[in-house]
Amino acid sequence: DAGVTQSPTHLIKTRGQQVTLRCSPKSGHDTVSWYQQALGQGPQFIFQYYEEEERQRGNFPDRFSGHQFPNYSSELNVNALLLGDSALYLCASSVRTSGRTDTQYFGPGTRLTVL
Amino acid sequence: GESVGLHLPTLSVQEGDNSIINCAYSNSASDYFIWYKQESGKGPQFIIDIRSNMDKRQGQRVTVLLNKTVKHLSLQIAATQPGDSAVYFCAEGGTGRRALTFGSGTRLQVQP
Numbered sequence: 001d002a003g004v005t006q007s008p009t010h011l012i013k014t015r016g017q018q019v020t021l022r023c024s025p026k027s028g029h030d031t032v033s034w035y036q037q038a039l040g041q042g043p044q045f046i047f048q049y050y051e052e053e054e055r056q057r058g059n060f061p062d063r064f065s066g067h068q069f070p071n072y073s074s075e076l077n078v079n080a081l082l083l084g085d086s087a088l089y090l091c092a093s094s095v096r097t098s099g100r101t102d103t104q105y106f107g108p109g110t111r112l113t114v115l
Numbered sequence: 116g117e118s119v120g121l122h123l124p125t126l127s128v129q130e131g132d133n134s135i136i137n138c139a140y141s142n143s144a145s146d147y148f149i150w151y152k153q154e155s156g157k158g159p160q161f162i163i164d165i166r167s168n169m170d171k172r173q174g175q176r177v178t179v180l181l182n183k184t185v186k187h188l189s190l191q192i193a194a195t196q197p198g199d200s201a202v203y204f205c206a207e208g209g210t211g212r213r214a215l216t217f218g219s220g221t222r223l224q225v226q227p
Binding site for chain 2: 055100108
């Protein structure tokens, strides 16, 4: 049984460009959350998708957007890249529970470098 | 692989000793807590979780203790092994929240 998978593993972009990162959740999971992890820090919540809708959002600008597909996979899009967007982007999947934080399982991440 | 946690607090232990990693949380409304292990170049790996109706939970070689009075969480690892070397994060969540809020992490170094 495959765990959470993410692609690509590494990505190099230049300032102003746009990027799309992809995530497939664990089998049986219906919810995908995205986190940004800067070097030396803990992950920071970007947003969560369930039933193809954004359900909660962290303190990130609207340059960060996402999508969830009917098969529960998800994409994270970042427009107008800044140097400060360089980070490890983590996808976490979970089974949606009512009204509380789900147990989230993380993928290996996509390392984005903005030059 | 990348280096996680360049300037984190570090706990150095001898192989075979027990390790205790501590975490203070700030949100008194948090009622769900998770410990993750992150090795260099990898995503966080789930270790153990606990809800606020419990004060202790045990897994394989790991124990999590929760003290809600002082908002403190600890992870105990028995008979620490070189493969336990990693950065450990505590994370908190709660009713009505979807996001996990992560602490700053502790690097565990196991000396052979």
